[in-house]
Amino acid sequence: GENVEQHPSTLSVQEGDSAVIKCTYSDSASNYFPWYKQELGKRPQLIIDIRSNVGEKKDQRIAVTLNKTAKHFSLHITETQPEDSAVYFCAASKTGNQFYFGTGTSLTVIP
Amino acid sequence: GAGVSQSPRYKVTKRGQDVALRCDPISGHVSLYWYRQALGQGPEFLTYFNYEAQQDKSGLPNDRFSAERPEGSISTLTIQRTEQRDSAMYRCASSLRGTEGKTQYFGPGTRLLVL
Numbered sequence: 001g002e003n004v005e006q007h008p009s010t011l012s013v014q015e016g017d018s019a020v021i022k023c024t025y026s027d028s029a030s031n032y033f034p035w036y037k038q039e040l041g042k043r044p045q046l047i048i049d050i051r052s053n054v055g056e057k058k059d060q061r062i063a064v065t066l067n068k069t070a071k072h073f074s075l076h077i078t079e080t081q082p083e084d085s086a087v088y089f090c091a092a093s094k095t096g097n098q099f100y101f102g103t104g105t106s107l108t109v110i111p
Numbered sequence: 112g113a114g115v116s117q118s119p120r121y122k123v124t125k126r127g128q129d130v131a132l133r134c135d136p137i138s139g140h141v142s143l144y145w146y147r148q149a150l151g152q153g154p155e156f157l158t159y160f161n162y163e164a165q166q167d168k169s170g171l172p173n174d175r176f177s178a179e180r181p182e183g184s185i186s187t188l189t190i191q192r193t194e195q196r197d198s199a200m201y202r203c204a205s206s207l208r209g210t211e212g213k214t215q216y217f218g219p220g221t222r223l224l225v226l
Binding site for chain 2: 001004006034036043044045049089097099101102103104
């Protein structure tokens with residue numbers, strides 16, 4: 001099955017700086033890659049996603065890049081704010097049904 | 112509108128007892144997924160349904176775990192003869208349709224503690 005690895009496990013940045021979280025996947029057939037944000041005690045919520053026919057997608061301060069050849073994708077958050085502090089999970093899916101999640105990155109934005 | 116709901120939110124049970132966890136998806140959502148999330152880990156896929164049909168149950172850890180969605184709406188995840196290692200957060204999610212990577216909306220989860 002698919003194996004998704006996520007790095008780093010923890011990340012601290014100063015407010016206003018950028019944060020980058022990276023994920024790799026093993027199954028070259030995976031074609032859908034969502035990112036979820038989970039605040040403490042809350043449920044995971046989708047923040048951005050990308051499909052394999054696209055190399056980059058941006059939504060305001062959040063962007064995701066995909067390198068199919070290298071089988072890795074990254075989440076970029078610019079101009080970080082304290083409310084960006086949360087655990088972020090990447091995931092990969094080849095059917096759009098069974099999702100394989102990374103182990104999460106705990107992001108802390110220091111005011 | 113109403114999101115995905117789960118009940119109970121917390122369940123404490125003794126080892127060897129059976130538990131049933133309920134998921135009420137967003138109205139009209141065709142696909143329903145069950146995940147298990149250990150503390151500090153990402154959600155781990157268990158099984159999913161399209162309508163009432165269980166499409167994939169490859170993530171269920173063993174035959175003590177089962178799930179059903181008899182009318183294509185509410186789903187129940189049942190764990191028989193619970194063991195301490197079953198303790199975790201159990202989350203369900205729903206989406207309009209599983210194909211083409213439609214957004215999954217997660218429920219608040221049921222935190223299960225097996226003593």
